[in-house]
Amino acid sequence: xxxxxxxxxxxLGSPQWTPLGGKSTVAQFTLIADPKNTSNINLRFRxxxxxxxxxxxxxxxxxxxxxxxxxxxxxxxxxxxxGFAPGxxxxxxxxxxxxxxxxxxxxxxIGGGVEPGGGEIG
Numbered sequence: 001x002x003x004x005x006x007x008x009x010x011x012l013g014s015p016q017w018t019p020l021g022g023k024s025t026v027a028q029f030t031l032i033a034d035p036k037n038t039s040n041i042n043l044r045f046r047x048x049x050x051x052x053x054x055x056x057x058x059x060x061x062x063x064x065x066x067x068x069x070x071x072x073x074x075x076x077x078x079x080x081x082x083g084f085a086p087g088x089x090x091x092x093x094x095x096x097x098x099x100x101x102x103x104x105x106x107x108x109x110i111g112g113g114v115e116p117g118g119g120e121i122g
Contacts, residue, residue: 004085006066012041012073020081021066029066029083032058041073 006027010018020031033041035056042050046068061069061083071079 006081006083006085008081010071010079010081012071012077012079013075015072017044017047017070017072019067020069020071024065024067025085026063026065027083027085028060028062029064029081030058030060031069032056032080032082034078034080037073037077039074039077041071041077041079043069043071045069 006025006029008020010020012018031043031053033053033055037055040052040054043053044050047070050072066081073079
């Protein structure tokens with residue numbers, strides 16, 4: 001089954017929350033806060049409690065609907081998304097009964113960056 005590549009950089013700076021995806025796309029991906037960011041960015045799932053991510057923080061996500069994740073940060077900050085959505089037609093919205101997302105306490109380190117703390121969001 002073919003996979004659809006997901007590679008995107010999101011430029012931050014608006015006070016509004018920016019969704020990672022414009023339409024529902026369940027994918028496997030890694031989020032990486034730009035190591036050049038000068039302060040933390042905020043990430044939230046399904047409009048829940050925000051989690052602060054320091055510059056260089058990275059974490060893998062599996063079977064998460066990108067449209068349900070939102071990010072917010074200062075002008076000049078950015079976030080990289082790299083991953084794939086399986087198949088020619090991604091599965092769409094995640095199940096309504098899965099209202100929490102686990103953020104691993106030991107995410108994949110990228111270039112010696114600082115990792116975010118573990119816990120649940122949402």
